[in-house]
Amino acid sequence: MNKESYRFSGHDTFHCKEQWLLKGVQLTEKEGFNVLRTVGAISTLGVGKNMVRSIQHWLKAFNLVDEKGELTNLSKFLFIEKEFDPYLENDASLWLLQYHLCNNQYASIYKLIFCDYFSDKAVLDFSEHQISRFLNSRLKSSGQKEVAQKTLQADYKVFLRTYLSQAKNYKTVEDDFNVPLVSLNLIEDTGRLNDKGQNVYRINKSNHDIPVEILAYCLIEEFPDEVAISFDLISRTIGSYLCVSNDWLDHLLSLLASTYKEFVYKNDAGIRQIQVKSKNRDNFKIMILKKYYDKY
Numbered sequence: 001m002n003k004e005s006y007r008f009s010g011h012d013t014f015h016c017k018e019q020w021l022l023k024g025v026q027l028t029e030k031e032g033f034n035v036l037r038t039v040g041a042i043s044t045l046g047v048g049k050n051m052v053r054s055i056q057h058w059l060k061a062f063n064l065v066d067e068k069g070e071l072t073n074l075s076k077f078l079f080i081e082k083e084f085d086p087y088l089e090n091d092a093s094l095w096l097l098q099y100h101l102c103n104n105q106y107a108s109i110y111k112l113i114f115c116d117y118f119s120d121k122a123v124l125d126f127s128e129h130q131i132s133r134f135l136n137s138r139l140k141s142s143g144q145k146e147v148a149q150k151t152l153q154a155d156y157k158v159f160l161r162t163y164l165s166q167a168k169n170y171k172t173v174e175d176d177f178n179v180p181l182v183s184l185n186l187i188e189d190t191g192r193l194n195d196k197g198q199n200v201y202r203i204n205k206s207n208h209d210i211p212v213e214i215l216a217y218c219l220i221e222e223f224p225d226e227v228a229i230s231f232d233l234i235s236r237t238i239g240s241y242l243c244v245s246n247d248w249l250d251h252l253l254s255l256l257a258s259t260y261k262e263f264v265y266k267n268d269a270g271i272r273q274i275q276v277k278s279k280n281r282d283n284f285k286i287m288i289l290k291k292y293y294d295k296y
Contacts, residue, residue, distance in 0.1 A: 004142050006108040006135075008155045014054040015161035016062075018180045020047075022086055024055045025064055025071065025079040033059075033069030061107040063100035074100060077289060084293040088180050092292060095214045095242060098181060102241035103222060109155045110162075112138065114186075114203065115240040124203040127194045128156050160201070163187040184208070186243045207248045212256040213292035216263065218242070219276065220285045231272035260288070 023045050027035060033056075035041055041052050059065040064075040071080065078093055079086045085093040102111045117134050118124060135152055139145075161179065163186050185204055192200045218238045223229050231250070239249045250267070253274050257265035262278040278284040 004138075006112070006139060006142060006144060007106060008108060008135075008147055009151050010053075010057040010061075010107070011154075011158050012050040012054045012057070013154050013158065014051055015158045015179060016054075016058040016181075018088055018178045020045075020051075020055045020058060021062065021064060021088070021180070022079055024059045025075045028059070028065060028069070028071055029075075029080050033065055057107070061101055061104065061110075062097050063104040063106075073286075077286070082290065082293075084289065090293070090296055091183060091209070092211050092214050094180055094184055095208075095210050096217065098184060098186070099214075099218050099221070099238065099241050101181075103237075107155075109135070109159050111241070113159065114243065115237065118203060118240070119236065124205060125190060125200050126203070127196070127198045127200050128153070129194060129196050129198055131156055160187070164189065164201075184243075203243060205243050205245045207251075208242065208244055210242060210244065210252060211292055212252060212259050213288045215252050215256055216260065216288050217285055219263075219274070220278075220281045223276075224281060226276065228273050228275045231267075231274070234274070 036056050042049055063072055066072050078084050102114055105111050132152055162181050165182055188202050188204050190200045190202050194200055222237055235246055235249055253265045257263045264275040266273055
């Protein structure tokens, strides 16, 4: 049995700032990813040494830079060649980033919480104690060496700041504006404390406004070789990453199939699946994104 490998830390306790992604991609495109490991990157990016390391982490976590340090197609789509949305003004771009953050698994905590932790739970609430216990259990079952609790606590804190605004004051207003995924409203504070005095949060699985073109892109990215993809498999992966309920996922898949002939959605005889008819999927994936962004 293949055992998964999990990765924590790397962000130097900094959650991602919106402008970091564009600056990091532009600098990588101009001078190569290795320049982010030099002292010169500090002045070029206008941030401290620890933040430069954090930018490297987030570029990889969002799949904007691959393991070789080269820009991915996603980077080129959004920021460089196509310039679909370099300033991340469209929520569609944020859904793409959210998908890749979970799918890429460079920062393991995102998929582990959105997908794995809730795979067998009816209630969508969670607390730091529950997540910490779950992460330690996964590390043990995977055969990985123990990770310091301080590291897991830092990851959990950064995870929350990726999606939740801090208490409002004049110091946090600008910071919240610059945290890209907050506007997706994927996590909410329940206002309750657990028996350890920790805040209880909730995953917000609801009818999020996700363009069908973004769903199409995710389907092709997640299942590049599949002709027929079961609803259950989509729900466990893309549906979990994007925090949509099964009813809403069913609606989005139906809408996708009625909009693009390359998709056929079947829901009969107790079997739900979507079929992908496109042959050149890489080109189709680019085309469908371009079609969406050209409207805006």
